[in-house]
Amino acid sequence: MNTSLSRGCSYSPRESFEYTALQFAARRGSLEQVRYLIESGTDLDTGPDPALHLALRKQNTAIAHVLLHAGADFEIKDSHGDYPIHIACTLGLLDVVHALCALGCSVEVLTAKGLSPLHLAAKNGHIHVVRCLCAAGCNIDIRNSDNIRADITALKYGHNDIAELLDRLRVTGQRDTLARQLVPTSKPALRLNLRLLGHCGVGKTSLVKSLSAGLFGSLFRRSSSLQSNKSRPSSPINTQIEMDVTSRQNSLSFESSGNYQSTNGISVQNMDISNVGETTVWEFSGQENYFPIYHHFLWPSPHSLTLVLFSLEDSPSIQVQQVCFWLNFLLARQPADLPSSEYGQVMLVATHVDLTRAVKTQNGEWICPDAQKTLETVRKIIPHVPNLMSSVVIMDTNVPASYPFKQLKSTLAELKQECLQQTVGTWTGLLEATLAWLNSLQKDYEQFPVLSRSTFSELLRSQVNILASDHHIQELLQQLHFMGEVFCVQDLVVVSVSWLGGQLLGELFSSDFFLHARVTGVYTSEDFQASFNQCDALGALDLLEALDVCVQCDIEGEIEYEFPIYNHVETLEGLWDSEDPRYASKGSQYGGLRLYTPPGTYHQFKSIFPHIQVELRRAILANYSNNDSDMDLYQWHLGSKLCNTELESLITLEEDEVALQFIEIKIRGPNNSSQYCFYFLEQIMQTINHALLRVCPGLLIEKHVLSPLELKRHSEGPFCYPSDIITTAMLEAESTLDVALYNPNVDAQETIAQLIMFSDLDLAGNIQWGCALRIQDLAPPIKLKLCGLLDPPERHGRDWCLLALRLGLCQDKIAALDSQHSSHTMRLLTTADCSIGALITSLHELDRLDAAEVVLRSAPIFKIIEHVSV
Ligand SMILES: Nc1nc2c(ncn2[C@@H]2O[C@H](COP(=O)(O)OP(=O)(O)O)[C@@H](O)[C@H]2O)c(=O)[nH]1
Numbered sequence: 001m002n003t004s005l006s007r008g009c010s011y012s013p014r015e016s017f018e019y020t021a022l023q024f025a026a027r028r029g030s031l032e033q034v035r036y037l038i039e040s041g042t043d044l045d046t047g048p049d050p051a052l053h054l055a056l057r058k059q060n061t062a063i064a065h066v067l068l069h070a071g072a073d074f075e076i077k078d079s080h081g082d083y084p085i086h087i088a089c090t091l092g093l094l095d096v097v098h099a100l101c102a103l104g105c106s107v108e109v110l111t112a113k114g115l116s117p118l119h120l121a122a123k124n125g126h127i128h129v130v131r132c133l134c135a136a137g138c139n140i141d142i143r144n145s146d147n148i149r150a151d152i153t154a155l156k157y158g159h160n161d162i163a164e165l166l167d168r169l170r171v172t173g174q175r176d177t178l179a180r181q182l183v184p185t186s187k188p189a190l191r192l193n194l195r196l197l198g199h200c201g202v203g204k205t206s207l208v209k210s211l212s213a214g215l216f217g218s219l220f221r222r223s224s225s226l227q228s229n230k231s232r233p234s235s236p237i238n239t240q241i242e243m244d245v246t247s248r249q250n251s252l253s254f255e256s257s258g259n260y261q262s263t264n265g266i267s268v269q270n271m272d273i274s275n276v277g278e279t280t281v282w283e284f285s286g287q288e289n290y291f292p293i294y295h296h297f298l299w300p301s302p303h304s305l306t307l308v309l310f311s312l313e314d315s316p317s318i319q320v321q322q323v324c325f326w327l328n329f330l331l332a333r334q335p336a337d338l339p340s341s342e343y344g345q346v347m348l349v350a351t352h353v354d355l356t357r358a359v360k361t362q363n364g365e366w367i368c369p370d371a372q373k374t375l376e377t378v379r380k381i382i383p384h385v386p387n388l389m390s391s392v393v394i395m396d397t398n399v400p401a402s403y404p405f406k407q408l409k410s411t412l413a414e415l416k417q418e419c420l421q422q423t424v425g426t427w428t429g430l431l432e433a434t435l436a437w438l439n440s441l442q443k444d445y446e447q448f449p450v451l452s453r454s455t456f457s458e459l460l461r462s463q464v465n466i467l468a469s470d471h472h473i474q475e476l477l478q479q480l481h482f483m484g485e486v487f488c489v490q491d492l493v494v495v496s497v498s499w500l501g502g503q504l505l506g507e508l509f510s511s512d513f514f515l516h517a518r519v520t521g522v523y524t525s526e527d528f529q530a531s532f533n534q535c536d537a538l539g540a541l542d543l544l545e546a547l548d549v550c551v552q553c554d555i556e557g558e559i560e561y562e563f564p565i566y567n568h569v570e571t572l573e574g575l576w577d578s579e580d581p582r583y584a585s586k587g588s589q590y591g592g593l594r595l596y597t598p599p600g601t602y603h604q605f606k607s608i609f610p611h612i613q614v615e616l617r618r619a620i621l622a623n624y625s626n627n628d629s630d631m632d633l634y635q636w637h638l639g640s641k642l643c644n645t646e647l648e649s650l651i652t653l654e655e656d657e658v659a660l661q662f663i664e665i666k667i668r669g670p671n672n673s674s675q676y677c678f679y680f681l682e683q684i685m686q687t688i689n690h691a692l693l694r695v696c697p698g699l700l701i702e703k704h705v706l707s708p709l710e711l712k713r714h715s716e717g718p719f720c721y722p723s724d725i726i727t728t729a730m731l732e733a734e735s736t737l738d739v740a741l742y743n744p745n746v747d748a749q750e751t752i753a754q755l756i757m758f759s760d761l762d763l764a765g766n767i768q769w770g771c772a773l774r775i776q777d778l779a780p781p782i783k784l785k786l787c788g789l790l791d792p793p794e795r796h797g798r799d800w801c802l803l804a805l806r807l808g809l810c811q812d813k814i815a816a817l818d819s820q821h822s823s824h825t826m827r828l829l830t831t832a833d834c835s836i837g838a839l840i841t842s843l844h845e846l847d848r849l850d851a852a853e854v855v856l857r858s859a860p861i862f863k864i865i866e867h868v869s870v
């Protein structure tokens with residue numbers, strides 16, 4: 001350090017010329033340098049103004065933390081006579097005050113001017129700091145050298161809230177009790193979540209009722225159920241039907257016929273199950289209308305048991321289809337890259353066994369090999385469901401206290417035992433007090449149990465614990481959310497989850513409401529109030545917007561809400577006019593994609609498409625606010641048309657002959673618009689991906705490419721190149737740009753440049769082809785699927801281990817992948833340094849065509865390396 005230079009430019013020589021390098025760095029805010037100096041063993045506390053004090057005066061809190069962590073002395077004064085706690089309290093540096101208190105710093109020392117930390121915080125209006133000091137046990141009656149208490153100081157400076165806080169603590173004498181509430185105890189805060197999924201009529205509600213019924217109730221339940229059996233909507237008893245997956249491939253009917261009362265929305269109940277304890281039970285209706293909101297409630301939780309119910313009255317193929325649907329649905333809604341311990345358990349439950357020819361053993365266990373067979377078939381089709389239990393519970397859901405219910409309860413009890421350890425030390429008195437308080441809060445907000453986070457905090461502080469910091473409250477809300485006691489979304493806290501799932505969403509997504517909803521799906525708040533008068537419309541609309549169900553649009557000064565789920569406007573003719581002169585010339589551009597879910601997964605897009613429409617609308621609104629008002633979006637039932645000056649695109653949800661759903665995206669532009677088209681398509685894909693990530697981060701998506709030649713000719717049913725064909729061809733070609741694929745519809749070849757780049761070879765420089773990308777670029781769901789295939793030992797040893805050898809990993813590295821706690825394949829895929837092309841080749845060489853196909857179908861075809869905005 002050039003001392004003469006710093007002396008020359010320093011305005012107060014007393015403060016600078018004797019500084020060490022650490023003091024300079026701390027003052028200037030060079031975190032890296034501070035770290036380096038600490039590592040090199042420099043003295044931390046050189047005075048008279050130590051580095052810690054200097055960093056704090058400049059509010060360089062990150063540096064202050066590093067210094068404290070490194071052991072800087074926090075009980076020394078600087079040249080002004082201040083301790084670090086004084087500076088932090090004056091400036092309101094809550095994190096630092098917190099850290100100092102945690103380190104046991106004395107909080108009652110006076111400054112040279114005779115002020116205590118509490119006085120400094122009170123004088124400067126830092127209520128968060130005041131709370132922190134009080135929680136840390138600081139004497140609230142402490143007086144300054146003029147014999148004045150801090151609450152009086154606060155009043156003098158106009159900080160009435162602080163004065164009130166201190167006053168209340170003093171008057172009630174509860175300070176110590178409240179402070180103790182904030183400290184975690186050694187108790188676990190564990191509430192299991194039991195989730196029930198399954199088609200309508202499989203017995204979810206009955207199971208929940210039986211679970212909660214006592215012995216007396218159970219006798220009554222049996223007799224009531226006997227009368228209702230005949231009304232169950234189902235196919236005839238026929239377990240003899242052959243597994244016929246082709247003819248009834250997609251007979252996944254979500255109808256709830258029959259005259260039993262199907263559950264609306266999500267029914268949420270808190271139950272105290274014997275031998276298990278408090279459990280939140282979530283029944284998800286099997287009615288399709290409700291599926292678009294389930295992702296909000298199916299987050300991965302290690303403390304959950306998810307039951308997938310199916311009825312043994314249905315044919316085996318229907319059983320398998322339904323179970324596969326629900327497992328895929330669940331997998332799609334959870335991020336795919338968590339350690340398996342984060343997902344909770346999944347178990348199949350076969351119901352209606354009393355209506356089959358199955359028999360019971362002496363202890364009441366049903367013997368029904370068909371149920372186990374369903375599970376085995378499902379495991380073959382979806383081998384990558386984390387924590388899917390290897391046995392099925394077989395039951396008559398209407399007989400509580402029977403053997404299968406004991407089985408279910410003991411599974412829950414075991415899960416609880418496993419989770420206890422992880423949650424030990426998370427219970428606080430604050431949580432306990434809040435749980436007790438929630439009842440009265442729900443009563444106060446009975447009409448509309450939704451609060452903003454700030455109102456919740458305010459009430460909690462005034463009615464439960466005035467010392468709770470923002471951080472305490474945030475943590476508390478998270479705990480309550482995972483327990484199912486409240487539901488937090490964005491800035492809102494719903495304090496009655498059963499109201500949210502049953503009354504609000506149950507009603508608004510019911511088929512009855514759909515039937516009478518506005519065809520356009522567009523409501524003003526008055527319209528909405530008129531069709532839904534159970535609660536305040538504006539409040540409900542805010543909540544629905546936070547749940548991504550609707551988008552608020554400002555149409556020339558009038559506020560309207562667009563609900564794509566209600567939109568039942570039919571497709572207009574002429575939306576994609578083949579005669580439009582702009583797109584009829586020889587040089588006009590056409591291109592498009594189809595998004596599929598992998599073979600064997602059905603019906604996954606329907607509940608997601610409205611979210612894509614919400615996201616498209618938001619993208620347009622964002623563009624409007626950027627003054628780029630050339631964008632236009634028109635939406636109808638399961639379709640959207642997005643236009644950008646000269647370009648047009650059509651985004652629709654379609655179904656093919658075998659009822660396979662896919663999303664189709666078509667783009668067109670006039671002469672010389674290839675680059676624009678390419679980036680426009682990319683932009684739309686980003687918007688769609690955004691919705692997909694939000695709703696179903698675990699869904700595996702395949703991108704197939706539509707024939708540009710046929711799109712341009714407006715052929716009916718243009719040829720669509722499957723992604724695996726494209727990737728295989730790219731892998732085999734000398735150079736990717738040489739790839740040309742055969743289109744049987746027109747008996748001609750189309751080149752990769754035509755398929756991907758709107759024939760513009762200049763774009764090649766902005767693209768990196770899929771096979772050359774690293775395996776880390778594979779989406780998490782692909783990796784999870786590969787884990788399902790490659791983790792289990794294989795007869796000829798062709799598993800993750802041989803793959804690792806092929807990919808060139810040395811013995812040491814392979815040994816390092818071996819761990820009991822997570823998937824070997826996942827570790828291999830996150831650590832190995834190889835390209836996607838090399839992975840496919842290795843899998844082929846190993847003769848693991850199953851795994852190779854997964855990668856071929858779902859790996860990205862290309863990635864853009866240079867973004868251009870259009
Ligand atoms: N015989 C018999 N009937 C059942 C069983 N489970 C449900 N049911 C009947 O099937 C109908 C639909 O049941 P419910 O629990 O409401 O189905 P959910 O739509 O899955 O909630 C009701 O009439 C039930 O009594 C079962 O295991 N055996």
Ligand SMILES: [Mg+2]
Nearest residue numbers: 204205262263
């Ligand atoms: Mg039900």
